[in-house]
Amino acid sequence: MAAKFNKILIFLSILFGTFYLLLLLSSYGTVRFDIMEIVNIIKGDVTGVRATLYNQLRLPRVLVAFLIGAALAIAGDSLQLTLKNPLADPYIVGISAGASFGAVLSLVIKEYFGLSINMDFLAFVFALISAFTAYFISRKGGRISVTSLILSGVIISFLFNAAVTFLVVFTWRNIISLHFWSLGSMSGVSWSDFYKMLIALSIESVIYLLFRRKMLILAAGEEHAVTVGVYPERVKTIVFFNVAFVSALCVSTAGLIGFVGLIIPHITRLLFGTDSKLNLISTLLIGGIFLTACDTLSRTLFQPTELPIGAVTALVGAPFFIYLLKRKAGISNG
Secondary structure: OHHHHHHHHHHHHHHHHHHHHHHHHOOOOOOOOOHHHHHHHHHOOOOOHHHHHHHHHHHHHHHHHHHHHHHHHHHHHHHHHHOOOOOOOHHHHOHHHHHHHHHHHHHHHHHHHOOOOOHHHHHHHHHHHHHHHHHHHHEEOOEEOHHHHHHHHHHHHHHHHHHHHHHHHHHHOOHHHHHHHHHOOOOOOOHHHHHHHHHHHHHHHHHHHHHHHHHHHHHOOHHHHHHOOOOHHHHHHHHHHHHHHHHHHHHHHHOOOOOHHHHHHHHHHHHHOOOOOOHHHHHHHHHHHHHHHHHHHHHHOOOOOOOOHHHHHHHHHHHHHHHHHHHHHHHHHO
């Protein structure tokens, strides 16, 4: 009973802490805002240039960062459960790199051939291609080892990142624009991006809830899943479509952002366990506030110069990835 109470207390702390941190983080930037000033702007009591700046630039950026962080965290949790692999993540598996290539390809096709193909759609197509390619390359004897999945993801990421580099340099002759597609940025996001990501996160969350029980059964082993009537390949296909869909929208909105889907599910499971009804909301909130904090650092550390947000997440995620890899190797050897 005490353990359940503690979990509820932790969850409430995360919930209320998230709202406060969103207000606090939105106050930092080239132009600083006071917390009470932000509250009055949101209430509509304050107007003018500063209110317009906050409402049209700062607020949508903070909210889009939150939604993308939440979406990537849930995507990572879905992959880790379904593939029974603690290192699975849209970035590491190569899904994000495929989406990045699709997004850039849509721009190239429009510029060179005058054909307008929806960026989100083409990003989704190549995210799916990279997801299933990594899966089939790493699958041997009905199992997917940690090493095989990582190597497959690295190969696919290198391939698509090289293709993105070629397309960007060949088309625009501008290496600076590579920063967006290779390391990510929240600059330039708008309210339309917020609504797009809100819909994407809602769809992803519904699918996650519908298949959560089956993903947990898969995490216990495919043989066990079959005996209780769960079809592993069907569940994996749906999860891959879901992850590819949301990863494509994240990449086309903010470029490549790694390690969010790797780190956050582990933090959530550490706090609440694997099979908890609080997992989805907690993963969503922690993932959202994590990426919002990273974005705040990226735009304030070296202002007025902006650090790519992917560089900040990599500084946190890479050591965590090494730790998980060493821990997994230690368990396997022990």
